[in-house]
Amino acid sequence: MPYRRLPKTDSARLKALKTLLENDNIYTVQNRFIDWKTLNRAQPAYDKLLTACQQYKVRMAAQTRNSPKMDNLMHNATMYVSHFIQVLLMSVERGEIKRSSLSLYGMDECRTALPPLKAAEAVISWGDKIVNGEKIRVKNGGRPIYNPTIGMVSTHLDIFRERYNSQKALQGHSAKALENIRKLRPEVDDILLELWNQIEKHFENEPAEVRFAECRKYGVVYYYRRHEEHLY
Numbered sequence: 001m002p003y004r005r006l007p008k009t010d011s012a013r014l015k016a017l018k019t020l021l022e023n024d025n026i027y028t029v030q031n032r033f034i035d036w037k038t039l040n041r042a043q044p045a046y047d048k049l050l051t052a053c054q055q056y057k058v059r060m061a062a063q064t065r066n067s068p069k070m071d072n073l074m075h076n077a078t079m080y081v082s083h084f085i086q087v088l089l090m091s092v093e094r095g096e097i098k099r100s101s102l103s104l105y106g107m108d109e110c111r112t113a114l115p116p117l118k119a120a121e122a123v124i125s126w127g128d129k130i131v132n133g134e135k136i137r138v139k140n141g142g143r144p145i146y147n148p149t150i151g152m153v154s155t156h157l158d159i160f161r162e163r164y165n166s167q168k169a170l171q172g173h174s175a176k177a178l179e180n181i182r183k184l185r186p187e188v189d190d191i192l193l194e195l196w197n198q199i200e201k202h203f204e205n206e207p208a209e210v211r212f213a214e215c216r217k218y219g220v221v222y223y224y225r226r227h228e229e230h231l232y
Contacts, residue, residue, distance in 0.1 A: 002212060002222035002232060004196065006189050010053050010181060012221070013188050017046040019219035020195060026218070033202040038194045045191050049184050056177035063170040070163045077160035078117050080153045081127045085114055087145050088130070097142065105133030120164050127157040196220045208232050 007013045020026065021043060026034050088105065089112060091097040099109045106129035107115075117123050134150040144150065199218045203211045212222060212232040224230055 001208075001228075002224050002230075004200070004220060005223055006192055006196075007221060010049065010185070013185070013192065014046065014050055014053070016192055016219040016221060017042055017049075017188070019217075021046060023218055034195060034198050038191065038198065041191050042195065045184070045188050049181070049188055052177065052180045052184055056174065056181055059170070059174040059177045063167070063174050066163070066167050066170055070160075070167045073156075073160040073163045074120055074123065077127065077156045078123050080148050080156045081123055081130065082114055082117055084130055084134075084145065084148055084150065084153050085126070087147065089113075091145065097137075101133075101137055101142070104136050105130050120160075124157065124161055124164065127153065131157065192219075 007016055026032065026039065085105075088097065088102075092099050092102065093112070102109050102111060106126070115122070115126055117126060131150055131154050134145065138144050138150075195218075196215075199215050199220055200211075203214045206214065209232050216222065222232075
């Protein structure tokens with residue numbers, strides 16, 4: 001025997017409501033068996049959920065389009081930041097730059113290896129530190145590091161930062177759109193539950209094959225258990 005279960009996805013929720021709302025029989029006075037109060041809640045709920053899902057789809061598409069560009073810019077920024085730090089550390093090892101100068105770059109004087117640069121936030125944070133540190137050291141009379149110059153590091157870092165901030169904003173828009181959908185789901189499920197209860201009540205005295213077929217016409221969704229024979 002099939003059993004009823006409320007939709008688990010937003011597309012299934014929309015389909016169930018649409019099936020009901022597009023059934024002309026629910027609007028005829030003679031055959032109407034669904035409470036108008038419930039029915040009047042259904043259309044606005046469908047419209048709001050549909051709009052929210054469409055907005056989320058648009059937001060996610062924009063976020064996805066921006067992602068490959070950000071990955072490429074992050075690769076470039078990471079490369080320039082890491083190369084500069086490597087040259088800095090080698091200059092310290094050769095005695096060309098005083099070890100005490102590492103503190104200007106936000107590093108311990110005993111550092112000999114690259115800091116972790118896997119995360120975007122780490123690249124930006126360390127990039128800012130070495131840009132500021134290099135400016136201070138050069139201003140104090142130190143010879144600038146070349147290949148890469150701090151200007152090249154700063155340029156790629158700024159380009160990446162701009163794209164990163166843009167991506168974070170897009171992610172925020174997507175998260176907000178998804179939250180809007182989550183807020184609508186309980187109301188939609190409550191409406192579907194009321195509608196389906198009224199529909200099943202109307203056909204409860206019909207034979208099983210008729211009852212299930214008629215309820216499905218109004219959007220009620222039934223499932224069969226695994227290995228259960230599909231009779232209705």
